Amino acid sequence: MTVPAPDPGRPGPVPFLDLRGEHRRVRPELDAAWAAVLDEGRFVGGPEVAAFEREFADHVGTARCVGVGNGTDALELVLRALGIDPGAEVVVPTNTFVATAEAVRAVGAVPVFVDVRPEDLLVDPAAVEAAIGPRTAAVVAVHLFGQVADIAALRRITRRHGLALVEDAAQAHGARFAGRRAGALGDAAAFSFYPGKNLGALGDGGAVTTADTGLADRVRRLADHGRDPRDRHLHREAGRNSRLDALQAAVLRVRLRRLDADNEARRQVVARYGDLLPDACRLLAVDPRGEPVHHLAVVQVEQRGAVADALSAAGIGWGIHYPVPCHRQPAFADDRPTPSLPVAEAAAARILSLPCSPGTTAEQIEHVTTAVSDVVERRRRVASR
Numbered sequence: 261m262t263v264p265a266p267d268p269g270r271p272g273p274v275p276f277l278d279l280r281g282e283h284r285r286v287r288p289e290l291d292a293a294w295a296a297v298l299d300e301g302r303f304v305g306g307p308e309v310a311a312f313e314r315e316f317a318d319h320v321g322t323a324r325c326v327g328v329g330n331g332t333d334a335l336e337l338v339l340r341a342l343g344i345d346p347g348a349e350v351v352v353p354t355n356t357f358v359a360t361a362e363a364v365r366a367v368g369a370v371p372v373f374v375d376v377r378p379e380d381l382l383v384d385p386a387a388v389e390a391a392i393g394p395r396t397a398a399v400v401a402v403h404l405f406g407q408v409a410d411i412a413a414l415r416r417i418t419r420r421h422g423l424a425l426v427e428d429a430a431q432a433h434g435a436r437f438a439g440r441r442a443g444a445l446g447d448a449a450a451f452s453f454y455p456g457k458n459l460g461a462l463g464d465g466g467a468v469t470t471a472d473t474g475l476a477d478r479v480r481r482l483a484d485h486g487r488d489p490r491d492r493h494l495h496r497e498a499g500r501n502s503r504l505d506a507l508q509a510a511v512l513r514v515r516l517r518r519l520d521a522d523n524e525a526r527r528q529v530v531a532r533y534g535d536l537l538p539d540a541c542r543l544l545a546v547d548p549r550g551e552p553v554h555h556l557a558v559v560q561v562e563q564r565g566a567v568a569d570a571l572s573a574a575g576i577g578w579g580i581h582y583p584v585p586c587h588r589q590p591a592f593a594d595d596r597p598t599p600s601l602p603v604a605e606a607a608a609a610r611i612l613s614l615p616c617s618p619g620t621t622a623e624q625i626e627h628v629t630t631a632v633s634d635v636v637e638r639r640r641r642v643a644s645r
């Protein structure tokens with residue numbers, strides 16, 4: 261097969277996520293960071309992890325950070341440390357990555373799925389309040405796509421009903437609401453450092469942040485086999501192994517130094533999308549009280565199949581987050597039956613995630629928006645014939 265010569269007039273492919281490019285920018289710092297870990301010789305926990313935990317807690321603006329194995333474990337450990345009992349109910353937005361609901365199941369509790377707001381697809385506080393019953397123990401606020409949920413309303417509701425408020429901040433490193441960062445807004449928060457996240461490791465990683473030092477100590481104990489911090493051979497309760505590696509912590513320290521600048525670059529990418537996308541393909545709304553970090557650039561478009569096909573044909577990556585809401589997932593079908601959640605169900609057929617990274621260039625944005633505009637315009641002309 262002969263490979264066609266590149267056409268200098270045709271824009272190149274746009275990957276949905278270009279992790280190699282992201283890492284190229286910090287390669288010398290990464291090389292120095294893991295050389296330091298190799299020299300230190302501590303690979304699970306140790307000074308590198310402790311330094312990252314301090315720096316991340318400071319960035320979030322809270323007292324404590326505990327590094328753990330991944331974001332799903334972070335959620336589960338928070339729920340366990342809060343004492344969420346088997347049989348309790350935890351209110352969860354249906355529009356989230358399935359891990360949020362899995363963590364609830366993992367502690368033996370029941371996820372109660374609720375609908376989201378049509379303008380930003382974040383959890384609807386009115387739906388949360390309507391779902392609270394005698395067995396409700398906690399609410400999980402998912403800061404999806406890089407935008408903080410309406411934490412002011414959720415805090416009022418959880419206080420009124422005496423419930424714990426847990427943040428799932430896996431997609432919201434650095435995002436703010438009324439000036440305060442995700443991770444410092446609930447009783448405790450869970451972060452994921454999966455490689456594609458705004459703050460990503462080179463493998464799995466996660467963290468719990470909280471202002472409650474007792475809760476942080478309990479999470480650390482549970483994540484380290486229930487070990488007594490003063491006597492490593494004494495196990496106070498049956499915990500598990502979910503700890504952050506020193507190599508991942510070293511990578512995260514490098515990337516944390518650039519997180520604010522990277523998030524600002526993401527905001528500029530999304531602002532440009534907003535200028536150039538056609539009216540028929542609109543970005544999700546931004547809450548004026550917040551400062552999002554655009555983990556994903558999500559649009560809603562009626563002709564999603566045609567738009568996605570056009571993007572693929574133009575060499576542009578795309579995603580759908582998420583095509584099946586949690587309450588429709590077979591894994592959760594045997595929890596208590598959930599009625600229709602119409603906003604999330606309708607959105608699942610329209611949402612499309614466009615390429616959005618700190619390194620996404622103006623040319624790439626134009627390539628994407630031109631491909632979208634062409635197909636939307638073509639279909640408008642066909643429909644009006």
Ligand SMILES: Cc1ncc(COP(=O)(O)O)c(C=O)c1O
Pocket residue numbers: 330331332333356357359360402404428430431451452453454464465466
């Ligand atoms: C909203 C949300 N919650 C939880 C998780 C789970 O994180 P991890 O993959 O690190 O377990 C993710 C990861 O994709 C996520 O996006």
